Amino acid sequence: MKLAFLTVTAAAGLLAQNSVQGPVVGWVYDSASESVRSVLGIPGASTMGTGVNAARAAVAGNRGYAIAMKGDNRQPALLDLRTGESKDLDAAAGADSAVWSASGAVAAILYPDASKLILMKGFPEEPAVALTLDLAAEGMPQSASVADDGAGLLAVYDSGVLVFDGDGNRWKLNFEGHARTASFLEGSHDALISAESGVWLVSDVTGSGASRRVWEGNAVSSAASSNGNLALIVNSDGGVTAVNLKTGDTRTVDCGCVATTLSRMSQGVFRISELNNGPLWLVDLNGQDPRAVFVPADVKSE
Secondary structure, three states: OEOOOOOEOOOOOOOOOOOOOOOEEEEEEEOOOOEEEEEEEEOOEEEEEEEEEOOOEEEOOOOOEEEEEEOOOOEEEEEEOOOOOEEEOOOOOOOOEEEEOOOOOOEEEEEHHHOEEEEEEOOOOOOEEEEEEEOOOOOOOOEEEEOOOOOEEEEEEOOEEEEEEOOOOEEEOOOOOOEEEEEEOOOOOOEEEEEOOEEEEEEOOOOOOEEEEEEOOOEEEEEEOOOOOEEEEEEOOOOEEEEEOOOOOEEEOOOOOOOOOOEEEEOOEEEOOOEOOOOEEEEEOOOOOOEEEEEOOOOOOO
16 A cells, blocks of 8 residues: 555544434545545445545545544544544654554554654554554655554565564565565455566465465556455556456456556455546445446536
């Protein structure tokens, strides 16, 4: 996942009088309104809902919350996307961005100015700092991924991929090729590595680290479905491919669009475009076959 985020500009309780009701596919940032907006309904029959005014916020899939960097001092806070309420986390100010684990149980918060990151566990009820990593020697990674138990973190650099365990020990992953992104599978220490040479499945990252290529091509990003059976891949041309990690079968997902991102929205649903002037494109992995669906753009009255 890329380290791209938003900044909180609204007071807590913004949506207290207009809370989100009914099924929610997930949330997405709307640059036009500078808010994190809900996607209501089900894949294939969704509409854009209301939003919480925010910037510098990392959304935890469809868990209904996000980590936001509040104010000029960039204080990390837990933002409830259903009500708009926020609560400062017991973490230092000065944060720049955050990365959620696949299930939204653990988060890594990055501090480039201090060359460090922290891991927080216990979301959403009792979030607390579990580990602080000093990155003064390595510098900040270009992308990162954290395991759901917080006992594994992958940091992608131009020089290679570093593995961090739950005690802060670190070593270079035995991986040949120029990696772009890493993505832990949900509830697992297995991970997908996207590289110019393809996508690799690394088993037991903090243990044996054995890897095998599951797709050959120029991959920009990849992520696995919640059950770990399918991998969704975005290539350098903006195409999307689904790979069965058990059988190796592949299928091109035709959306009539150019994929520009890969972000988990909910179990088996991923966002592959930003919310701009056109429709929002999603890929649904929950059915018998992967399919691309869109959320219509807002209708503007003249």
